[in-house]
Amino acid sequence: xxxxVGRDTKLITIGYxxxxxxxxxxxxxxxxxxxxxxxTPGKGGTxxxxxxxxxxxxxxxxxxxxxxxxIFVPPQAAADAILECVDSNIALVVCxxxxxxxxxxxxVRKAMMGSKSRLIGPxxxxxxxxxxxxxxxxxxxxxMPGKVGVISRxxxxxxxxxxxxxxxxxxxxxxxxxxxxxxxxxNFIDVLELFQKDPDTEAVIMIGEIGGQAEVDAARWIQKNxxxxxxxxxxxxxxxxxxxxxxxxxxxxxxxxxxEAKFKILEQCGVTISRSPAELGAKMESVxxxx
Amino acid sequence: MNVHEYQxxxxxxxxxxxxLRGKVAKSISEAVDGAKSxxxxxxxxxxxxxxxxxxxxxxxxxxxxxxEVKLHAEAILGKTLVTHQTGPEGKKVQTLLIEEGCxxxxxxxxxxxxxxxxxxxxxxxxxxxxxxxEKVAAETPDKIIKxxxxxxSGYSPYIGRKLAFAMGMKGDVVKDAMTFFEGxxxxxxxxxxxxxxxxxxxVTATGEVLALDAKLNFDDNALxxxxxxxxxxxxxxxxxxxxxxxxxxxxxxxxxGNIGCLVNGAGLAMGTMDIIKLHGGSPANFLDVGGGATKExxxxxxxxxxxxxxxxxxxxxxxxxxxxxxIIAEGIVGxxxxxxxxxxxxxxxxxxxxxxxxxxxxxxxxxxxxxDDLSDAAKxxxxxxxxxx
Numbered sequence: 001x002x003x004x005v006g007r008d009t010k011l012i013t014i015g016y017x018x019x020x021x022x023x024x025x026x027x028x029x030x031x032x033x034x035x036x037x038x039x040t041p042g043k044g045g046t047x048x049x050x051x052x053x054x055x056x057x058x059x060x061x062x063x064x065x066x067x068x069x070x071i072f073v074p075p076q077a078a079a080d081a082i083l084e085c086v087d088s089n090i091a092l093v094v095c096x097x098x099x100x101x102x103x104x105x106x107x108v109r110k111a112m113m114g115s116k117s118r119l120i121g122p123x124x125x126x127x128x129x130x131x132x133x134x135x136x137x138x139x140x141x142x143x144m145p146g147k148v149g150v151i152s153r154x155x156x157x158x159x160x161x162x163x164x165x166x167x168x169x170x171x172x173x174x175x176x177x178x179x180x181x182x183x184x185x186x187n188f189i190d191v192l193e194l195f196q197k198d199p200d201t202e203a204v205i206m207i208g209e210i211g212g213q214a215e216v217d218a219a220r221w222i223q224k225n226x227x228x229x230x231x232x233x234x235x236x237x238x239x240x241x242x243x244x245x246x247x248x249x250x251x252x253x254x255x256x257x258x259x260e261a262k263f264k265i266l267e268q269c270g271v272t273i274s275r276s277p278a279e280l281g282a283k284m285e286s287v288x289x290x291x
Numbered sequence: 292m293n294v295h296e297y298q299x300x301x302x303x304x305x306x307x308x309x310x311l312r313g314k315v316a317k318s319i320s321e322a323v324d325g326a327k328s329x330x331x332x333x334x335x336x337x338x339x340x341x342x343x344x345x346x347x348x349x350x351x352x353x354x355x356x357x358x359e360v361k362l363h364a365e366a367i368l369g370k371t372l373v374t375h376q377t378g379p380e381g382k383k384v385q386t387l388l389i390e391e392g393c394x395x396x397x398x399x400x401x402x403x404x405x406x407x408x409x410x411x412x413x414x415x416x417x418x419x420x421x422x423x424x425e426k427v428a429a430e431t432p433d434k435i436i437k438x439x440x441x442x443x444s445g446y447s448p449y450i451g452r453k454l455a456f457a458m459g460m461k462g463d464v465v466k467d468a469m470t471f472f473e474g475x476x477x478x479x480x481x482x483x484x485x486x487x488x489x490x491x492x493x494v495t496a497t498g499e500v501l502a503l504d505a506k507l508n509f510d511d512n513a514l515x516x517x518x519x520x521x522x523x524x525x526x527x528x529x530x531x532x533x534x535x536x537x538x539x540x541x542x543x544x545x546x547x548g549n550i551g552c553l554v555n556g557a558g559l560a561m562g563t564m565d566i567i568k569l570h571g572g573s574p575a576n577f578l579d580v581g582g583g584a585t586k587e588x589x590x591x592x593x594x595x596x597x598x599x600x601x602x603x604x605x606x607x608x609x610x611x612x613x614x615x616x617x618i619i620a621e622g623i624v625g626x627x628x629x630x631x632x633x634x635x636x637x638x639x640x641x642x643x644x645x646x647x648x649x650x651x652x653x654x655x656x657x658x659x660x661x662x663d664d665l666s667d668a669a670k671x672x673x674x675x676x677x678x679x680x
Contacts, residue, residue, distance in 0.1 A: 076515055101513035102405060103483055109410035110442045125612065137582070139612050139643050154558020156610045159642060160665065163610070180557060183410045209558060212407045235561035238546075238568045239577070242376070246542040246557025246579040248512065249407070259565070276569050277562035278665035 002173035002201060003149070003194040004092060004118070005068065005133040012066040013038035014057060014073055014081045017048050021072035024096070024137050025049075028070070031134040036064035057084045070126065070135050071095040078122060079104035082185075086117045093185070094135045095122035102248070105183035112185060119185025123247065124177035125155035136177065138162075146171015148284060149195040151188055152207035153180050153214075153247070157235060157277060161205050164281025170288065173201040180209065180247030188218035196226050203229045203288060205280055206271070208262060209250045210236030215262045223269035229287045231272045233280055234259040292509045294523045295339040297388045299505040302482065302520075308474040309467075309501040313390040315339075322364035323357055325389040332356070333392030336363040340382040341528040343506065344374030350384065353392070360389065385527060398491035398503075399458055400424050401472065403479045405486075406439060412479065414438045414450065414472065418458045420491030446476040460494070467500040468492075482520060483513035532595050539591045540581055548573025550672055551596035551605040551634075553589070555580050555614040563608045566665060572673035575602050582613035589622020590629065597630055604635040606672040608665065609642070616640045616648030624655045635660060635675035639668035 011028065015021040016038025026049060029035040037051030037060065044055030054060035057069065069090045073081045078097040085093040086108075100122050112119055120127055126136015130143035142159060144166045152158040158177055165172060176191050178184055188206060195201045204226075208215035215234060222230055237259035239245050241252045252258050263273050274283045294302075300310040314325025326334045338350030345351050350372045352363040364387055373381035398420035406413045416436040419427050428435050436457040438450050451469030460468050471492070479487050486508040493503045514521045526534065536543030542557065546564075550572050554560035557579045564574040576599065580592055596602060609619045619640065626632060639662040640648045652659055660675065662668035 075512060099512045101483055101516075102485060102510050103480060103513065106405070106410055106412065106442045137613050142642065152558070154556060154562075156554075156556025156612060157558035157562050159610045159612055160559060160562070163641065182405060182407045207558070209561065214408070217408065233562070235558050235565060238564040238574060239561055240544075240546065243544050243577075245544065245561050245577055250557060250561065276566050276666065277559075278566060278669070 002129045003191070003198050004174060004176065005127055005129050005135060007132050009068050009092070009133045009135070010034045010036055010064065010066045011068045011070060011135055012036050012060050012064060014069055014071045014085065016040055016072070017043055017053060018072055022049060024072065025070070027140070028134050028136070031140040032131070033133045033135060036066050057088045057090070061088045061090060066090065068092040068094065068135060071097055073097060075099035075101070079108050082108050082119060083111055086111055086115045089116045091117060092120065093117050094120045094124070094126050095185070096124065096126060096137060098123040100181065102183060105181060109183055109185070120176060121179040121184060123181045124179030125158060127174065127176045129174045130172050138175070138177070142166055143175065144169070144171040147173055147200065147202040149173045149198070149201040149204040150175040150207070151191045151204065152177055153209045153249070154207060154235060157207050160277060161207060161280045164278070165284060168281050168285050170281070170284060173198065180249050182212060182249040188214050189221045192218060192221060192226060196228060201228065203231070203284060205284060206230055206232040208232065208234045209247065210234070210239050210245065210259050211249050211251045211253070211257050213257065216256065216265050219266045219269040219271060222271055229272065229291070231274060231280060231283045231287055232266050233274045233277050234262045235277065237275070292511055292514065292520070292524060293341040293528065294507055294509070294520070295341065295386065295525065296337065296505055297339060298523045299507040300502065302478060302507065303474070303502060303505060306474040306478040308471055308478070309499060310505065311390045311393060311501060311503070313388050316364065316387040316389055317385065319361060319364045319368065322368070322387050322389055323361050326354070326357055326360040329389065329391045331391050334360050335390045335392060336360060336367060337388040337390065338367050338372055338384040339386040339388055340372055340377070340384055341525070342372070342374050342376035342382055344376055345372060348372045348374045382528070393493070394496035396494045396496050398493050400427070400490045401454070401475070401492045402486070402488040402490070403475060403484070409439060411442060412440050414440070414454055416454050416458055420493070424490065440476065445480070446473050464494055464498055464500060471500050482517060483510045484508060485510045532598070536578070536595055539588055540583065541588060541592055541595070542577070542579040542581065543595055544577040545599065546574050546576050548575045549601050549603040549676055551575045551599065551602040553578050553580060553592050553596060553605065553607045555582065555584070555609050555611070559608065559610060563606065563665070566669040567606065567673065570669045570673045572669070572676060575599055580614070584614060584618065584622070586618060586621040586625055589619055590626045593622070593626035593630055593632065597632065602634060604637065604672050604675040605632070606668055607636070607638045608668055609640050611640070611642030611644060615644040616642060617644045617651055620648040620651035624651060624657065627655070627657050635672070637662055637668055637672040637675060639663070639665065
């Protein structure tokens with residue numbers, strides 16, 4: 001296992017019987033993830049696509065022994081679903097849902113502190129350890145098992161980077177989408193720390209965006225703690241100030257959260273930067289060849 | 292979502308925050324009548340637009356007689372104000388707020404923002420009000436006071452005391468300021484704000500603590516639980532294209548360039564704009580079709596892009612995940628038939644159902660410039676705009 005998910009991961013889906021929940025649960029299962037059914041309140045006791053449905057997350061965890069949950073409930077109810085997972089002591093909670101109110105996430109983040117759960121997302125594609133376990137909506141077939149870790153705030157941009165790696169026959173250890181919201185569960189540093197400790201990871205691609213300080217903090221952390229090479233791209237160099245670029249968190253509000261400012265500090269901290277999203281694969285290839 | 296100053300102040304009154312008495316006017320006569328009913332001998336005529344910097348642009352005027360109220364109302368109403376926040380096209384003033392005057396003893400700044408790193412709300416305050424807080428923060432960061440609030444315990448009086456004393460307030464003013472801060476925090480949380488800015492917060496000659504100006508932003512994702520706030524939306528203040536896109540579940544932002552972009556995913560949409568710039572071109576828009584787009588949504592996206600007369604070429608960049616390439620291809624073909632795409636169209640498809648998507652496009656006999664990868668796509672679309680300016 002690379003980081004966070006692997007062959008031992010046992011998955012349930014919250015919001016399992018919905019259209020998206022069903023489709024992506026089965027896709028994850030087909031990729032090889034151990035899947036045990038899921039939760040839809042009111043439909044407990046039935047089966048759906050051959051897997052059991054439970055009324056509550058507690059019941060699902062008790063009966064299946066699941067250690068990971070994938071959340072597909074609508075944004076109005078998603079914070080509640082995360083809190084229920086935390087209360088059920090699920091080790092890994094992956095929230096795909098986009099559009100959760102910010103103040104709901106402020107409460108969730110507080111509740112996560114000191115809990116036994118880690119939250120990935122929300123508003124993210126999920127997490128995949130190629131060849132072992134996929135939790136989320138990413139197209140599995142573009143991935144390839146290997147040694148490069150990928151962390152990103154964006155979904156499709158991650159696919160782009162992964163695709164470039166796979167085309168060059170550079171495999172990935174684990175790819176983590178931390179999501180595009182301003183308040184999320186797991187940040188760049190959390191994942192960088194795991195990659196640094198992981199014997200299966202040799203190098204890391206980090207994809208950031210305009211808005212917030214997460215990339216700046218990550219850059220400083222890398223300089224102090226990271227011995228493995230990091231290649232990074234920041235999306236939004238051409239974005240105007242004060243406009244929310246699709247993702248709730250992608251908005252330039254001060255002077256330090258522009259793509260330019262982030263590229264600069266990453267470079268100062270020893271990170272290999274790629275100013276073009278099309279050159280992430282090539283940059284990683286040359287970094288690996290230099291070693 | 293943004294609201295006007297007068298709407299923000301109405302909300303603030305409900306939370307016990309002191310503001311000056313005011314009347315909303317949509318015509319010159321309403322402005323004069325409003326001033327008359329407020330009484331007194333000094334008024335402020337304020338343009339109501341969704342942008343800061345109104346004062347410098349001539350949108351806020353002091354009137355010392357009813358004649359002056361009339362004069363200023365005539366000058367401001369219907370005028371297009373250009374401020375640092377409106378963009379060069381400016382914003383037309385359709386509503387005025389007539390407020391009673393007051394004697395200002397001191398101007399302060401107070402606001403609430405989200406501290407993204409901590410995942411908590413913070414008060415930001417300064418004894419220097421009435422100026423741009425970004426400027427104060429950049430030039431004299433030690434003059435910025437920051438107090439972070441734990442979401443579990445919420446507001447507690449010590450927070451207000453900490454702010455008021457750090458701002459240099461004394462005596463009874465401290466108590467009134469604390470009431471003000473508590474009200475502002477309660478409003479922020481109860482209404483799902485994303486930003487609250489009171490600049491300036493003033494202490495008057497009679498020792499009153501009140502909000503002279505007020506700016507509130509609300510979380511679009513939380514509007515489902517605030518129909519009363521949603522009702523305050525002023526459609527005339529929002530971009531027609533952006534609203535139309537929003538209703539079709541598209542995320543669209545108009546920009547200055549001449550290359551229309553149609554992309555799936557916000558990050559890739561930004562990345563596509565960036566790579567166009569790197570190759571010497573300029574994007575006309577940000578457009579994320581999202582993961583759940585249908586053939587119709589894609590057609591709608593084309594319609595919005597093509598309506599922009601600046602657009603000289605279009606780049607479609609799709610990395611199919613949940614979004615399937617054949618759906619995009621169907622949308623392109625549909626749009627070409629119904630709208631007639633007369634500018635060069637560069638298409639790069641990858642990911643889910645890519646073979647099917649490419650087949651649909653080649654069978655359509657449309658004039659499409661196919662691109663192999665992201666760099667190739669950017670090069671080709673920039674090339675296509677040359678000689679078409």
